[in-house]
Amino acid sequence: MPNALLRVQGLAKTFGKGRRAHRALDDVTFDINEGEVLGLVGESGSGKSTTLRCMMGLERPTAGSIIYNGEFELGSASKAQLAAYRRDVQMVFQDPFSSLNPRMTVRQILEEPMVVVGGFPAAERRERILSLLNMVGMSEQHLERYPRDFSGGQRQRIAIVRALTVGPKLLVCDEPVSALDVSVQAQVLNLLKDMQRQLNLTVLFIAHDLAVVKYLCDRLVVLNQGRVAEAGPVARVYADPTSEYTRELLAAVPVPDPRLERQRRRGGPSPVLATQAAGELA
Numbered sequence: 240m241p242n243a244l245l246r247v248q249g250l251a252k253t254f255g256k257g258r259r260a261h262r263a264l265d266d267v268t269f270d271i272n273e274g275e276v277l278g279l280v281g282e283s284g285s286g287k288s289t290t291l292r293c294m295m296g297l298e299r300p301t302a303g304s305i306i307y308n309g310e311f312e313l314g315s316a317s318k319a320q321l322a323a324y325r326r327d328v329q330m331v332f333q334d335p336f337s338s339l340n341p342r343m344t345v346r347q348i349l350e351e352p353m354v355v356v357g358g359f360p361a362a363e364r365r366e367r368i369l370s371l372l373n374m375v376g377m378s379e380q381h382l383e384r385y386p387r388d389f390s391g392g393q394r395q396r397i398a399i400v401r402a403l404t405v406g407p408k409l410l411v412c413d414e415p416v417s418a419l420d421v422s423v424q425a426q427v428l429n430l431l432k433d434m435q436r437q438l439n440l441t442v443l444f445i446a447h448d449l450a451v452v453k454y455l456c457d458r459l460v461v462l463n464q465g466r467v468a469e470a471g472p473v474a475r476v477y478a479d480p481t482s483e484y485t486r487e488l489l490a491a492v493p494v495p496d497p498r499l500e501r502q503r504r505r506g507g508p509s510p511v512l513a514t515q516a517a518g519e520l521a
Contacts, residue, residue, distance in 0.1 A: 241270075241272035241273065241274075242272065242273045242309075243271065243272055243306075243309070244271050244272065244307070244408060244409055244441050245270070245271040245294070245305065245306070245307055245308075245328075245409060245441075246270050246271075246304075246305070246309075247267060247269050247270070247271075247290070247294070247303070247304075248303055248305075249266050249267075249268055249302060249303035250264050250267040250268070250290065250293060250300050250302070250303035251264050251266060251267070251300060251302040251303050252264040252289050252293060252298060252300050252301050252465075253301045262465060263286055263465050264286050264289050264290060264293070264301075264303075264465045264466075265465045265466050266303075266466065266467075267290060267303070267462070267465070268467065269467065269470055271409065271441060271443055272441070272458075273408075273441055274439055274440075274441055275442075275457045275458060276441075276442040276444055276455055276456045276457050276458075277442070277443050277456060277457065277458050277459075277460065278444050278445075278452035278455070278458070278459045278460065279291075279443060279444070279445045279446075279460050279462065280446055280448075280460070280461055280462070280488070281447065281462035282447060282488075283447070284464075285462040285463055285464065285465070286462045286464070286465040287445050287447075287462055288413075289465075290462070291413060291445060294313075294328075294443075295330065295411070296313060296321070296324075296325075299314065300314070307320075307324055307327075308408075325356075326356050326405050326406075326407065327407050327408040327409060328407060328408070329352075329402040329403070329407035329409075329410055329411070330402060330410075330411045330413065331395070331398050331399055331402050331410065331411070331412045331413065332398065332413055332415070333414040333417055333418060334418050335392075335394035335395040335397075335398055335418065335419070336386075336391065336394065336418070338394075338398055339386040339394055339401075341385060341386050342385075343385070343386075344382065344383050344384065344385055345381050345382050345383070345384055345397055346368070346382040346383060348397065348401055349368045349371075349372075349382075349397070349400055349404055350364050350368070350404075351401075352401060352402075352404050353367070353404050353405055356405050359405075364404075367404055368382070368400070368404065371400040371404065372400060374400075374433075374434060374437070375396040375430055376396070376430075377393070377396060377397075377400075391418065391419050391420070392419055392420075392423035392427060395415060395416070395419065396427070396430065398415075399415075399427075399430070399434070403434070403438070407440075408440075409440075409441045409442070409443065410435075410440050410441070410442045410443070411442075411443045411445070412431065412442060412443065412444045413445050414446055414447070415427065415431070415444075416451065417446070417448070424451070428451065428454060428455055431444075431455065432454075432455055448492075449488055449492050450492050453473055453477055457472065457473060458471065458472055458473060459472075459473050459476045461476070461485050468482040468485060469481055469482040469484070477489065
């Protein structure tokens with residue numbers, strides 16, 4: 240049985256009170272198993288961001304629990320446990336243009352997490368930075384430059400390295416390619432896939448693009464209006480979705496085939512499933 244690195248149980252979150260109360264999450268439950276890539280998907284307003292904020296300790300849930308590695312519950316954790324959690328759970332943000340401090344050099348940006356966490360001598364910091372930069376196709380010559388000197392794809396590579404410098408167990412990626420051009424998206428996704436395998440990372444990949452999730456993830460959790468609409472292995476969900484909402488999401492995935500697009504407009508079979516049957520998404 241896989242080991243659940245993070246267990247979300249019965250998570251609920253209500254904003255406001257009385258008639259103005261809005262229940263953003265309602266009984267959200269899922270596990271993130273050690274060594275896997277879990278996709279968390281849904282439209283805007285489905286509850287992805289609220290779930291993320293609760294997981295990162297930025298929002299306190301109204302009900303439910305978040306249990307880390309079977310050791311402690313986030314809401315009742317001690318200072319020492321919270322410090323360990325913040326080191327073990329790192330995040331790559333959506334926008335590479337606003338997530339890097341424009342006044343800091345790449346060296347300063349990458350060293351900062353290790354300085355904050357502590358326990359990394361200067362020589363070790365340098366070694367870790369150079370090793371990770373090499374993994375993302377960058378080098379020492381980039382260290383004294385500023386974020387403005389880099390493209391969006393390069394900035395996101397820097398952001399990924401920053402998240403990995405302290406050796407996290409769980410990497411949370413909040414739509415990390417949605418702000419990038421399509422060609423650059425593919426490069427960053429391939430990079431994430433390679434690094435996940437090389438470093439044996441556990442990854443939570445938050446997205447609204449089901450095509451991206453199918454390429455990268457092992458399992459999938461679909462959120463709809465704050466509730467889990469469907470969960471399971473990616474291959475099973477794509478081949479045989481049990482939720483009508485999931486079927487609608489799959490049907491909305493763009494397919495680069497004019498014939499299948501015309502078939503969709505005429506009310507034919509889902510282009511995703513039709514394409515899959517033709518072996519084009521295998």
